Amino acid sequence: MQRDAYVPPTAGGGAARGGGGYGGGGGGGDIPRQVSMKYLCADCGKSVTINKGDMIRCKECGFRILYKERTKRMVQFEAR
Amino acid sequence: MPLTGLPLAVFVFTTTPARKKVSLCARACNSPHIHRHCTASTAAIFAMAPTKEELERRRIVGVEEERVSNVTSTDFPGHYPGEDHTWNLEEFRKKLKIQIHKANDLDYEFDLIGVDASIANAFRRILISEVPTLAIETVFVHNNTSIVQDEVLAQRLGLVPLRGDKKGFQHLRWLKKNPDEPAVEATDFNTIVMGLKVACTRNHATPATETDPEKLYFNSSVYARDIKFQPQGRQSDWFSGAGEIRPVNPDILLAKMRPGQEIDIEMHCVLGIGQDHAKFSPVATASYRLLPSIKIKQPITGEDAEKFINCFPKGVAEIQTDKKTGQKKAVIVNPRKDTVSREVLRHEELKGKVELGRIRDHFIFSIESTGMYHSDELFLQAVQILKKKCVDFHEKLLES
Numbered sequence: 001m002q003r004d005a006y007v008p009p010t011a012g013g014g015a016a017r018g019g020g021g022y023g024g025g026g027g028g029g030d031i032p033r034q035v036s037m038k039y040l041c042a043d044c045g046k047s048v049t050i051n052k053g054d055m056i057r058c059k060e061c062g063f064r065i066l067y068k069e070r071t072k073r074m075v076q077f078e079a080r
Numbered sequence: 081m082p083l084t085g086l087p088l089a090v091f092v093f094t095t096t097p098a099r100k101k102v103s104l105c106a107r108a109c110n111s112p113h114i115h116r117h118c119t120a121s122t123a124a125i126f127a128m129a130p131t132k133e134e135l136e137r138r139r140i141v142g143v144e145e146e147r148v149s150n151v152t153s154t155d156f157p158g159h160y161p162g163e164d165h166t167w168n169l170e171e172f173r174k175k176l177k178i179q180i181h182k183a184n185d186l187d188y189e190f191d192l193i194g195v196d197a198s199i200a201n202a203f204r205r206i207l208i209s210e211v212p213t214l215a216i217e218t219v220f221v222h223n224n225t226s227i228v229q230d231e232v233l234a235q236r237l238g239l240v241p242l243r244g245d246k247k248g249f250q251h252l253r254w255l256k257k258n259p260d261e262p263a264v265e266a267t268d269f270n271t272i273v274m275g276l277k278v279a280c281t282r283n284h285a286t287p288a289t290e291t292d293p294e295k296l297y298f299n300s301s302v303y304a305r306d307i308k309f310q311p312q313g314r315q316s317d318w319f320s321g322a323g324e325i326r327p328v329n330p331d332i333l334l335a336k337m338r339p340g341q342e343i344d345i346e347m348h349c350v351l352g353i354g355q356d357h358a359k360f361s362p363v364a365t366a367s368y369r370l371l372p373s374i375k376i377k378q379p380i381t382g383e384d385a386e387k388f389i390n391c392f393p394k395g396v397a398e399i400q401t402d403k404k405t406g407q408k409k410a411v412i413v414n415p416r417k418d419t420v421s422r423e424v425l426r427h428e429e430l431k432g433k434v435e436l437g438r439i440r441d442h443f444i445f446s447i448e449s450t451g452m453y454h455s456d457e458l459f460l461q462a463v464q465i466l467k468k469k470c471v472d473f474h475e476k477l478l479e480s
Contacts, residue, residue, distance in 0.1 A: 074221065
């Protein structure tokens with residue numbers, strides 16, 4: 001059974017596509033993957049960009065807990 | 081006075097002693113009981129048009145120590161033998177009175193005199209649930225990093241009352257009149273778009289000792305005034321300048337934020353009615369009460385008078401001194417201010433001297449607008465809606 005590979009949301013418009021070698025770990029090997037992600041430091045609140053294989057660590061304060069950013073997609077609600 | 085439609089039982093009572101032989105009640109109430117009025121001779125019933133006192137008595141709902149008496153209205157055909165109570169436009173015109181007591185932008189208090197409770201109640205219910213207003217219906221959250229959850233914020237936004245050019249609202253149509261109906265396409269005729277885009281930032285100009293978040297940060301509180309109208313198509317003509325669509329109360333607090341947090345929301349507002357959701361209700365309250373009536377049956381003098389006036393809220397009763405005899409006597413000045421607390425009925429020395437009640441067809445109506453309409457327009461709108469319902473009903477009757 002073919003399963004669609006997880007595509008992480010793109011961060012910063014492909015600003016850092018440094019580590020080029022790590023394409024497609026999941027099912028479909030031909031899907032290009034963004035390897036750098038933006039996170040928020042849980043301590044200082046700064047935005048942290050990490051690549052695959054990097055330490056999960058804030059570059060400013062060294063804190064080891066990072067938050068995922070909220071989706072940029074529009075979410076619809078009923079005002080009820 | 082027309083005598084048609086009277087039950088024959090009336091005539092039976094002229095010859096039989098009513099107490100012994102049980103037959104149908106003369107008042108056409110079809111009750112096997114004998115009412116007090118049945119014992120009177122029929123001749124007397126026919127001859128008697130209701131006296132002024134009797135008419136006055138019928139208008140009063142009695143408020144007694146432990147019960148309320150005379151609750152239902154009796155002015156319908158067939159209730160009193162020999163009296164014509166069929167509905168009559170001329171009669172209604174003569175009886176109907178409207179007195180305005182308070183008319184502010186948002187508060188409206190008036191007396192509606194001479195209508196049945198069913199009509200007054202219909203107006204009240206229409207005001208609450210059937211006069212259409214504009215409210216935020218769909219919320220599109222692009223970004224919300226504040227601590228208020230999206231759905232909570234959406235619900236808060238929906239309850240914000242909106243206002244705008246009243247003539248402009250006449251251009252608006254329903255997006256969806258019934259909840260079951262599929263929605264038509266959103267156009268400038270049925271949807272108003274509003275935006276809310278705020279980001280909180282640090283104010284670097286404040287001293288380090290400052291602790292007030294309002295000064296430390298920009299936009300630490302998001303208010304209703306931050307909701308901005310985004311006119312679509314011809315809406316910029318209909319709602320321009322002071323007639324722009326905006327929240328009635330600019331100071332409603334929607335959310336609080338800290339630096340780095342952001343709210344970016346688009347909202348679609350539609351017309352709706354209170355029946356669908358309370359946010360569409362144009363009134364904060366629409367209610368009525370009956371005018372209290374306080375009757376002093378025996379003069380209340382001396383110390384009792386003092387006691388008597390203390391039984392009522394300020395301004396209801398007063399002590400007057402008789403100029404000739406110098407005797408102090410309690411009089412009723414303004415029954416309108418009374419709350420009908422029945423305190424007077426608790427005192428032994430005042431027993432039997434006072435009769436409390438409410439006037440059945442005197443409604444003190446109070447309307448409190450949420451701000452989209454002026455309070456006085458609201459009642460007229462309610463009348464129009466009821467009228468339309470009647471016309472629709474009449475048409476349906478003619479069809480079938």
